[in-house]
Amino acid sequence: MANERAGGPPRLGELERxxxxxxxxxPDGTTAQEIVERLAARDGTAELAxxxxxxxxxxxxxxxxxxxxxxxxxxxxxxARTRDDVIAxxxxxxxETTDDRRSALVRFAGAVSAEEAALLREALAELEE
Amino acid sequence: xxxDAWPLAVLAILLAWPIPVxxxxxxxxxxxxxxxxxxxxxxxxxxxxxxxxxxxxVGVAPLDRHLRTGLFVLWRDAFHLRVPASLGLAQEIAxxxxxxxTVRLVGVxxxxxxxxxxxxxxxxxxVDLAAEHADRQLRVLEHAAPAAYCLPGTRPRIVITxxxxxxxxxxxxxxxxxxxxxxxxxxxxxVVQPFVAWESALPLPPARRATAAVTGLVEMLADDHxxxxxxxxxxxxxxxxxxGTAGPVPSQRAGDSPKPGATPTLDRVxxxxxxxxxxxxxxxxxxxxxxxxxxxxxxPTWYVLR
Numbered sequence: 001m002a003n004e005r006a007g008g009p010p011r012l013g014e015l016e017r018x019x020x021x022x023x024x025x026x027p028d029g030t031t032a033q034e035i036v037e038r039l040a041a042r043d044g045t046a047e048l049a050x051x052x053x054x055x056x057x058x059x060x061x062x063x064x065x066x067x068x069x070x071x072x073x074x075x076x077x078x079x080a081r082t083r084d085d086v087i088a089x090x091x092x093x094x095x096e097t098t099d100d101r102r103s104a105l106v107r108f109a110g111a112v113s114a115e116e117a118a119l120l121r122e123a124l125a126e127l128e129e
Numbered sequence: 130x131x132x133d134a135w136p137l138a139v140l141a142i143l144l145a146w147p148i149p150v151x152x153x154x155x156x157x158x159x160x161x162x163x164x165x166x167x168x169x170x171x172x173x174x175x176x177x178x179x180x181x182x183x184x185x186x187v188g189v190a191p192l193d194r195h196l197r198t199g200l201f202v203l204w205r206d207a208f209h210l211r212v213p214a215s216l217g218l219a220q221e222i223a224x225x226x227x228x229x230x231t232v233r234l235v236g237v238x239x240x241x242x243x244x245x246x247x248x249x250x251x252x253x254x255x256v257d258l259a260a261e262h263a264d265r266q267l268r269v270l271e272h273a274a275p276a277a278y279c280l281p282g283t284r285p286r287i288v289i290t291x292x293x294x295x296x297x298x299x300x301x302x303x304x305x306x307x308x309x310x311x312x313x314x315x316x317x318x319x320v321v322q323p324f325v326a327w328e329s330a331l332p333l334p335p336a337r338r339a340t341a342a343v344t345g346l347v348e349m350l351a352d353d354h355x356x357x358x359x360x361x362x363x364x365x366x367x368x369x370x371x372x373g374t375a376g377p378v379p380s381q382r383a384g385d386s387p388k389p390g391a392t393p394t395l396d397r398v399x400x401x402x403x404x405x406x407x408x409x410x411x412x413x414x415x416x417x418x419x420x421x422x423x424x425x426x427x428x429p430t431w432y433v434l435r
Binding site for chain 1: 248252254255256257258259260262270271272274276277278288290305308309365366367368369371372392393394395397398399402
């Protein structure tokens with residue numbers, strides 16, 4: 001796992017990302033123990049405590065990124081949405097707010113019409129002269 | 130018989146209509162963005178207070194000539210669970226109006242703050258987990274459409290897409306990042322969000338004008354930062370590149386009548402191009418706007434507390 005602070009334990013945010021990466025690569029879901037093993041195998045490090053991974057999974061569940069279902073004595077965890085879906089809805093939230101100032105998001109530049117795009121390019125040519 | 134009510138009512142009307150219209154049409158704010166923001170804030174504060182103060186003053190007019198002492202009498206009687214006998218129906222309606230306005234302004238502001246915070250937290254979680262971390266602040270989303278934005282807060286995130294990187298030359302990208310970093314660094318959301326809340330509390334044309342104007346002015350402040358670090362040409366090219374490919378044009382809101390052919394993006398590019406050295410009059414407008422802003426808040430406050 002990418003650990004920015006050499007020697008220190010990985011931060012919670014990094015663990016959440018690592019666990020999501022595992023879940024996004026396991027569309028059929030996986031158990032906490034499997035996540036522990038895959039993280040250790042991936043990074044070549046010692047296995048994390050299962051409770052640590054369970055804590056991370058719990059946080060991710062509260063953020064609505066992970067769902068779980070009973071599977072025998074353990075739980076099976078699954079990503080609630082694919083990574084592409086998460087990205088797509090982020091983009092949608094941003095694109096939709098173009099004209100909606102009630103949002104805290106402000107895009108760098110709002111969309112312009114074709115005529116305005118032409119005007120903009122003209123203006124730009126003026127600048128380059 | 131209305132004593133303090135008239136001046137406050139006149140002020141409320143001036144601040145609700147002609148002053149926002151005048152301010153929104155003026156062209157000097159683009160050269161004095163910071164002073165213009167202060168003036169809009171003063172208009173908002175003084176407008177809100179006079180809007181509540183005027184019906185209050187009508188309500189307590191029979192008790193005392195002054196709003197302050199009249200309110201004191203009302204409070205004293207209310208403390209003893211008694212309504213002053215001299216209050217008629219008209220006064221009670223006025224007081225109820227003031228109470229409703231106060232509760233609405235405060236309530237909507239709080240709700241708006243909570244809603245924005247919740248939305249932002251969701252957005253932050255999403256980009257933290259699903260985007261590539263370019264550094265502590267910068268997140269890169271794997272998406273082809275160009276977009277760049279800032280998720281403001283105490284630990285802000287600047288988000289760009291792969292499409293943004295693909296569409297821009299290095300100096301243009303630097304300009305975009307400098308622009309967003311300025312938003313994050315100077316907490317521009319704290320300037321904009323009160324206006325957003327004000328607009329939801331009183332969804333009327335003057336509030337819409339104020340929000341639109343302040344949103345635009347904050348963009349100009351960030352543009353100024355970006356122009357200083359990356360240069361005007363790079364910033365203008367970036368605006369054209371992103372604005373020209375940024376998807377469908379939003380439909381205009383009914384009731385809004387912006388100047389023809391002036392979306393914020395075009396306006397900003399033109400502003401970057403026409404940065405002539407200001408003459409003396411133009412240089413004096415900035416300090417004058419600051420002075421007006423202070424006067425607008427301090428004047429009525431003094432008048433009510435005198």
